[in-house]
Amino acid sequence: MRTSPQREGHLPTGSSASPSPHTDVKRRRFLLALGAGGAATAAATAQAVAAPVVPAAAAADETGTGYRETDHVRTYYASTRL
């Protein structure tokens, strides 16, 4: 059975708490198998379709009003439609 995840570990904290330089080098060497950029065009094409999840903050920025469609607001609007 899995242990429950540590909440702190899920928070993006920018560049802090990076792995040690040694680990980083080992990891990058390991990931060299992935190559570099060979799938970039395909990835851009894939992302042309709306993604299922969005950053909440960015979604609010797009409206330019600071308005954010929360679950509550969404429920309200849904209730106005029949």
Next chain:
Amino acid sequence: MSSAPIAVHHRLEPEDRARANFYAILARLFADAPDAALLAAIGRSELMEEAEAGTLPLAWNRLVAACRVMDPEAARQEYTDLFVGTGRAEVNLHASHWRSGFMMEKPLVELRHDLAALGLERKPESTQVEDHLSALFETMRLLIEGDPGRPPANLSAQKGFFDAHIDSWVRDLCAALDDCPLANFYRPVGQFADKFMALERDSFAID
């Protein structure tokens, strides 16, 4: 809402860029059947070197080859047959289906909590539940790549999300897809996903 490809604003190491790209492609392929443009784009992608048996490069090259010959209409039918179906999908793409042993909806509640902590939420117009494989892959892409409004998440945040929400069941899903007699185009998709997940798992384990 349609949107243009997201502009790249953060400098990433080539390996992380490649990871983000593969997550983007897999997120899209599991979200819906590929259209002609996507099949063509993947089909034009560079083949990977050192494509030996059982490796990620070989799985990628086979996926590229499959995209070159796949008909979009057939892909659409196959996606529907495999993942939508009538009543019960042949292969279920939701984490909650695979993560037995939990109280009902507990993984989904945890996922929503973790997404909120990461500043992410489901798009209101999305018909997908958050625990759909496509949404989980898209979340990994966002964590790795960041977007114009947020920096890339560090490795421990990426590993935390992968361990908590993907790792425990994605292997079973890929195996089921591989075994499914209806799978044709989605067999190499699943095989590539499986190899990519194995690489992620192993690279996160490096310390």
